[in-house]
Amino acid sequence: MIMAVPTLSQRSLLGLKGMSAHELTSILDRAAYWDAHTEKQVSVLQSKFVANMFFENSTRTRFSFEMAEKRLGAEVLNFTAAASSVEKGESIYDTVRTLESMGIDAGIIRLKPAGVLQELAAKVGVPLINAGDGNNEHPTQALLDLYTMRSHFGEVKGLHVAIIGDILHSRVARSNYWALQALGAKVSFCAPDNMKAEDLPDAHYISMEEALQADVVMMLRVQLERHATGMLKSAEDYRLQYGLTEERAARMKKHAIIMHPAPVNRNVEIDDALVESAQSKIFTQMQNGVPVRMSVIERALRN
Structure with a gap:
């Protein structure tokens, strides 16, 4: 043939x-x-x-x-x-x-x-x-994210993946949104109101507390330059509301993993102590x- x-x-x-x-x-x-x-x-x-x-x-x-x-x-x-x-x-x-x-x-x-x-x-x-x-x-960032999840959990199908941060400006969030759903995962977003994306059909937004119960907690890089446009009040304010702090991470499921497309703003979207913690797959992704x-x-x- x-x-x-x-x-x-x-x-x-x-x-x-x-x-x-x-x-x-x-x-x-x-x-x-x-x-x-x-x-x-x-x-x-x-x-x-x-x-x-x-x-x-x-x-x-x-x-x-x-x-x-x-x-x-x-x-x-x-x-x-x-x-x-x-x-x-x-x-x-x-x-x-x-x-x-x-x-x-x-x-x-x-x-x-x-x-x-x-x-x-x-x-x-x-x-x-x-x-x-x-x-x-x-696309290649989302593919390496999928590969990281599959390597850890055995398969992507059935996972709940929560993507947290500036969805509006994130190409990483979009590629993951399409690919994860194609492979049978559930995708949820968590974002400030002015960082939600209206172009993604049927996008499901949840609270930070709900996001912490996902199998994969994926933090997006905070674009600190958006301070100038008024989208961010301050880096500290963002951390308090949407950052993965040590206190919040303690409420994650024991089997859950932390992901981030990098580069990481330590102590803004994710606390420094969590970047290389046992649950973190950030350097594995790289x-x-x-x-x-x-x-x-x-x-x-x-x-």
């Missing part, structure tokens, strides 16, 4: 909205394969060129992608807008097309504006992987980012 060759759109990863449980599971299963792989570097993608195109800063995400690419044996080109002609007025599209013309095989892209990535993907001839676009999606991104990159580049 002749296997169908994946199309360009099937090899790209622009978001998790609409992705089937089967496809999500296949990515996680392959991540588990790479997680168990003992060799630090393999030549699976030897002679393939991958460009990390970051039009928005994120050292941690870029390093995770670069580690994944190099472990697979790919040649890596790192591009940052601060040191590029984009600062001089070149469009994002022109930059991507320029790198495509030079012969890259895939592009990892992080953008501030939402919606631009879908337009780019329709115009270029190489697979693109979303490393975060505005407040739209951050560790899991590499095999998950290896799976996604391999999916993009192996026909």
